[in-house]
Amino acid sequence: MTGNPVLTVADGARIERDASHTPAQLRLSVRAKGMIAFVVIVLYTMMVGLIVAQERQQLFATVQELERVHDLEETLAKINTSVAHAILKEQEIFYAPDPQPGYEALALDIEAIQAGLEGLKRPYPKIEGAIARLGRNVASLRAVPTRAALAELRASLYDLVAELDAFTRQVGSRRSVLSEGYRLIYDAITLTVIIGGVIGVVVLGGLTTLFFSRLARDLRRLESRALAVVTGYRDDPLEVTRHDEIGSLMESVNRMQSALRDHEKQLEITRQQRFHQDKMAAIGSLAAAIAHEINNPIAAIHGVAEAMDEIRRSHRCPGLCQPTLILEQTGRITQITRQMSEMTSPLSAEPQLIDINGLVRNTCNFVAYDRRFRNVKLTLDLDGQAPAAVACADHVAQILMNLLINSADATEAAAERAPEVRVATATRNGSIEITVSDNGCGMDAGTRERAFEETFTTKPAGKGSGLGLFICKSLVERSGGSIKLKSEPGSGTRATFTIPLESRATTT
Ligand SMILES: Nc1ncnc2c1ncn2[C@@H]1O[C@H](COP(=O)(O)OP(=O)(O)OP(=O)(O)O)[C@@H](O)[C@H]1O
Ligand SMILES: [Mg+2]
Structure with a gap:
């Protein structure tokens, strides 16, 4: 008997084995792809968070600096007020009919200003000259309390006012720079959060949508191909566009389709052979029956012709009697029937x-x-x-x-x-x-x-x-x-x- 046309369990196992055979290319399961997507989202969020944290640190440093500038401005304002009071007091004493009693009080005020100015030495070292000059003037006022000493002191107070003005302007412009920096950093943080968020949503959302729409499309293709194979489709295999479980499924459907095609070919060959054998057997039995039916009368005719031939040989038959012709033709018919039965025997x-x-x-x-x-x-x-x-x-x-x-x-x-x-x-x-x-x-x-x-x-x-x-x-x-x-x-x-x-x- 020829080929078995039915798909066997062994064939199924072979198809399974073939399906598990992976070519030398990167195969990622859907689960692995999901894990990778999760890790990418976490890494991306961490990266955006890191950038925002760095920018926040800068913002924090700027705020601290602004606070220091603010404190300095307050100190400067207080010193300025004290210096203004001291100048007024000096004026009063200078024009008073008896300036003597006011000298000591003025000296004490100036010493208080000096003490306040000590705090400005670090941020504004140039102030040291003004402090020293004030100290010398107070000392000479105490030593020789005259209107001339007062005038000296007033001149140094005016110089101090000029110095303080210059420093106040410096501090003011520093505050403007810091405020501008603060605003820029704040904007940068806002922008980072917005852009990071938008990119994250657009890119990750887009990729996820793409992935799932491809998955859905491939599943639909796979479903329709599986249905087509069931209803007899045997042409080109499905293009395998993925390297995951769905890709393996596509390869399995292709293998199933080609296995079915091979089996159907075998089935067709077997069918044709059976048809050929049945046809030959039918012709054979018909030919055998015909040969049998023909052979009997032919044998009889042959016998008669032989008898006639014998009579002819013994010169008892008239001249026209030619049994050899009958013998030739019956011999030919016998050969044909023999050929037929030889060929048509199974x-x-x-x-x-x-x-x-x-x-x-x-x-x-x-x-x-x-x-x-x-x-x-x-x-x-x-x-x-x-x-x-x-x-x-x-x-x-x-x-x-x-x-x-x-x-x-x-x-x-x-x-x-x-x-x-x-x-x-x-x-x-x-x-x-x-x-x-x-x-x-x-x-x-x-x-x-x-x-x-x-x-x-x-x-x-x-x-x-x-x-x-x-x-x-x-x-x-x-x-x-x-x-x-x-x-x-x-x-x-x-x-x-x-x-x-x-x-x-x-x-x-
Ligand atoms: N001896 C030949 N001379 C010229 N063309 C031939 C010859 N043998 C085959 N062919 C060509 O090859 C084709 C396929 O031959 P094949 O025997 O497979 O099928 P078929 O003769 O057309 O049909 P079937 O044999 O199934 O009745 C034929 O249709 C014919 O065109
Ligand atoms: Mg042919």
Whole structure:
């Protein structure tokens, strides 16, 4: 028996095994992709947070600096007020009729101002000169309390006011710079948060939407392909666009589709072979019955003719009596019925030692009765030295019949030549070579390339199914042989197939 057309558990296991075989490319599961997306989101959030934290630190430092500037401004304001009071007091004392009692009080005020100025030494070292000058003036006022000393003191107070003014302006502009810096940093933080948030939402949201829409699209493609395979789709495989679980599923559907296609091919071959065998068996039994029915009267006629011949030989028959003619014709009818029964007796589908030349001869004799061979000159050129080979007689006969019928069709298509078909056998390179050549229409390059394809035919519907050469190739290859075509349009075709003498023909 030939191939098992049904998908078995072993096939299922093979498909499973094949599906688990991953090519050398990065395969990420959907779960891994989800994890990566999560890690990316966390890293991105941390990065934005880090930038914002750095900017906040700068903002904090600016605020601290602003506070220090504010304190300094307050101190300056207080000192300015004290200096203004001291100047007023000095004026009062200077113009008082008796200035003596006010000197000491003024000296004490100036010392208080001096103490306040000490705090400005660090941020404004230039103040040290004014402090020293004030100290000297107070000392000389105490030592020689005169209006001239007072005038000296007033001059240094005016200088101090000028110094303090300059410093206050410096502090003021520093405050403006810091305030501007504060505003810029605050804006930067706001911008970072907004841009970081928007980029995060747009990019991550976009990628997530893209991922899920691709996933949904691929799942839809997969679903419709699976349904198509169920309803008989066997053409191009689904393009595998992913390298995750869905991609593996796509590969599995493709493998399932190709496994089904292979099994269906086997099924078709098996069906064709069964059909061929059934047809041959039906022809065989009909031919046997006809031969049997014909043989009986022929035997009787033969017997009568022999008796007549005997009478003729003994010169008892008149001159016109010619029984040899009857004997010739009955002999011919007997040969035809023998040929028919030889060819139509069931051929083995199991590999066994067969006489290839005998099989070729019988097959040609049988096919010659086909109406397509009515006008064809069928010649045999058999290698008398060809050894017996182990092969399936039924398969060899089927291959040969397909090639012979193709040749007959081709010669019919080239009606301008007297149709000729030649069958030859030869022993070459450890194989028996069987060649069927014809002087038919031949094939162009396109037909030659596709001739072995399943269902490829150039014949009109109802005349050819395009399975003949496909089945021939499959049967020949199964027995370890090969088949090839040599053909040119207009100059005929030569089909050659080989049967290895070391046959590995199988029954599958
Ligand atoms: N001897 C030949 N001469 C010219 N063309 C040929 C010959 N043999 C095959 N072909 C071409 O190859 C095609 C395929 O041949 P194949 O035997 O597979 O199918 P078919 O003869 O068309 O149909 P089927 O054999 O199923 O009835 C044919 O249709 C024909 O075009
Ligand atoms: Mg054919």
